[in-house]
Amino acid sequence: MFTDANSTTQAQSTQSTATPIVFKDDQLNLAIKRAQEKLLSLQDKKGYWVFDLEADCSIPSEYIMMMHYLGDIDEPLQAKIANFLRSKQAEDGSYPLFTHGPGDISCSVKVYYALKMVGDSIDTPHMVRLRTYILGQGGAAKANVFTRIALAIFKQLPWRGVPFIPPEIMLFPKWFPFHLDKVSYWSRTVMVPLFVLCTLKAIAKNPNKVDILELFVTHPDLEQHYFPERTFLNKVFLGLDKFGRWAEPFIPKKIHDHAIEKAKDWTIERLNGENGLGCIFPAMVHSYEMLLLLGFPKDHEYVVTARKAIDKLLVISENEAFCQPCVSPVWDTALTALALQESDKLGNAKSLTRAYDWLKSVQLSDEPGDWRVSKPDLAGGGWAFQYANPHYPDVDDTAVVGFAMADSNLPDLDESIHRATRWIEGMQSKNGGYGAFDVDNTCYYLNEIPFADHGALLDPPTADVSARCAMLMAKAGKDQGQYQLALERTINYLRKEQEADGSWFGRWGTNYIYGTWSVLLGLEQTRVPKNDPMYLNAVSYLKGKQRQDGGWGEDNYSFHDVSYSGKYHFSTAFQTAWAVLGLMAAGEARSPEVKKGIDFILRKQQADGVWNDPCFTAPGFPRVFYLKYHGYDKFFPLWTLARYRNELKQ
Numbered sequence: 001m002f003t004d005a006n007s008t009t010q011a012q013s014t015q016s017t018a019t020p021i022v023f024k025d026d027q028l029n030l031a032i033k034r035a036q037e038k039l040l041s042l043q044d045k046k047g048y049w050v051f052d053l054e055a056d057c058s059i060p061s062e063y064i065m066m067m068h069y070l071g072d073i074d075e076p077l078q079a080k081i082a083n084f085l086r087s088k089q090a091e092d093g094s095y096p097l098f099t100h101g102p103g104d105i106s107c108s109v110k111v112y113y114a115l116k117m118v119g120d121s122i123d124t125p126h127m128v129r130l131r132t133y134i135l136g137q138g139g140a141a142k143a144n145v146f147t148r149i150a151l152a153i154f155k156q157l158p159w160r161g162v163p164f165i166p167p168e169i170m171l172f173p174k175w176f177p178f179h180l181d182k183v184s185y186w187s188r189t190v191m192v193p194l195f196v197l198c199t200l201k202a203i204a205k206n207p208n209k210v211d212i213l214e215l216f217v218t219h220p221d222l223e224q225h226y227f228p229e230r231t232f233l234n235k236v237f238l239g240l241d242k243f244g245r246w247a248e249p250f251i252p253k254k255i256h257d258h259a260i261e262k263a264k265d266w267t268i269e270r271l272n273g274e275n276g277l278g279c280i281f282p283a284m285v286h287s288y289e290m291l292l293l294l295g296f297p298k299d300h301e302y303v304v305t306a307r308k309a310i311d312k313l314l315v316i317s318e319n320e321a322f323c324q325p326c327v328s329p330v331w332d333t334a335l336t337a338l339a340l341q342e343s344d345k346l347g348n349a350k351s352l353t354r355a356y357d358w359l360k361s362v363q364l365s366d367e368p369g370d371w372r373v374s375k376p377d378l379a380g381g382g383w384a385f386q387y388a389n390p391h392y393p394d395v396d397d398t399a400v401v402g403f404a405m406a407d408s409n410l411p412d413l414d415e416s417i418h419r420a421t422r423w424i425e426g427m428q429s430k431n432g433g434y435g436a437f438d439v440d441n442t443c444y445y446l447n448e449i450p451f452a453d454h455g456a457l458l459d460p461p462t463a464d465v466s467a468r469c470a471m472l473m474a475k476a477g478k479d480q481g482q483y484q485l486a487l488e489r490t491i492n493y494l495r496k497e498q499e500a501d502g503s504w505f506g507r508w509g510t511n512y513i514y515g516t517w518s519v520l521l522g523l524e525q526t527r528v529p530k531n532d533p534m535y536l537n538a539v540s541y542l543k544g545k546q547r548q549d550g551g552w553g554e555d556n557y558s559f560h561d562v563s564y565s566g567k568y569h570f571s572t573a574f575q576t577a578w579a580v581l582g583l584m585a586a587g588e589a590r591s592p593e594v595k596k597g598i599d600f601i602l603r604k605q606q607a608d609g610v611w612n613d614p615c616f617t618a619p620g621f622p623r624v625f626y627l628k629y630h631g632y633d634k635f636f637p638l639w640t641l642a643r644y645r646n647e648l649k650q
Helices: 008-012 023-039 059-068 074-086 107-118 125-136 143-155 167-171 184-198 230-249 252-268 279-295 300-310 331-344 349-361 395-408 415-427 444-448 465-478 486-495 512-524 533-544 572-583 592-604 630-649
Strands: 054-056 312-316 321-323 619-620 625-629
Touching: 008 592, 023 321, 023 395, 059 074, 059 107, 059 143, 059 279, 059 321, 074 107, 074 321, 107 125, 107 143, 143 184, 167 184, 184 279, 252 279, 279 300, 279 592, 321 533, 331 395, 331 630, 349 395, 349 415, 349 486, 349 533, 395 415, 415 465, 444 592, 465 486, 465 512, 486 512, 512 533, 512 572, 512 592, 572 592, 572 630, 592 630
Parallel strands: none
Antiparallel strands: 054 625, 312 321, 619 625
């Protein structure tokens, strides 16, 4: 039986024996004021906040490769991208997927090819070191499927080196073991244009005839083992891959052409204007190249708009440039709003009102969306991650925006809040949890198909997303008792998902610190008492991971090896903020661990009022693709300092 989180059970919380807080109020208030002023100055005139979103070097490398695929090369731009790429090389010559991470052969191969396209001599020291690393890993033939597809398009390896992904997949019935509706949104948007590119065997113009044969240990025409066998199920799928290649010539041309047409129509329906297919770079590039391959002229509306969408992802400075994998204005705006509400809800009301007016203007309703396949009768009400992505509203973003609105106490937001909450309630999976975009996207066997060597084909429920859904349902339904059945199912899901050490896995942030912070903030809004084992064990985990400098830090390598949970080479301001926010949500505001964490954040604040952590902050796909949200070290520390000040006043 749950009791109210604000009741007398707080006296039985996990909070350590209160210790006197020795702190200069002026120092804390000044730090909050400086951080707040900086954030307010970064608000766009339309009301939103958006910060750069950086990926590993594969994305900017692919931008250069796209220009050479088309034979349309912007020399000054590619020179700036090359400067960016050279600056990111690790000491061993490789290119990692995240700061201080191990080298990644697939990313390294793309960077090498891109730099060679730009004109870097293979005899320069950085190219020699990079080539030595790649050959030491077995050569370019050991790169992942997406890299091998790119190399096949540039005629650097034979097409048998990539998976058989025929457009006839578009014609499979829903009961078939593989169907587009059974994979995640990002997989669908990337795969469908690839069906066409791979089937028609697209050929890059490659005007300078750049090759990278020196990166192969065995000549690519002689390579026999592009698809290593991992599991029994993987062997079965590899057998089906071979059968499909054998059977392809026997597919009637009429069926084949119909399948290509269906893939084209599916893509065009979701082109999404200047925001691009799925709003993610790989899908946007593949759709752009697919349109050209199918004969659309360069000046066709679809082609022109698709290219604009890609180029809007560029971040260009005086000497460097990189390409973002996507943009994050809704996510950044909601989290910034929560920080500003904690720091001065009344004083920031004008700025917050502008933010919520913009968010209301981009809230979705009855637009077509892939999520409707599983929930055809559910009314819309979500938000996308990006400026506009109506086919793919984001459950996580919707929960955070809805909660921020409910927390703001501003007028004229109730309709948006409850429309969002009803949509969240309806997107619950059978196990009580929530995925990021889809319901019950759990056909795990599909991660064994040859195309899915990245292991990220699906969008199953996760603890971090589920916790924020619980946070919204508890907040929005607090007075009327709405959403309680879905909320209790989510709490039960979170209880089952807690790790033995008290942490929770963080699918969309790094990693167990992020997951644990997410769940504790969610639980705080519910009636789960703070002496519940979920709280107690989570507090024990976070306190046990605090570093000697008072901060917290976690390496993305914890996605590869769980022994790295809560561990890093150094503390970061944003991960320290997560840990401290989590502890305060558990009733630990006056614990010595929180005080030390606050001291660390204050010490690391820069003269301009914000923080600067040089590391990546989240996975796009664990073990495969990582992101650096440039806003995380700006709004999370402010949120934490402000909450600490407010807790001490109570």
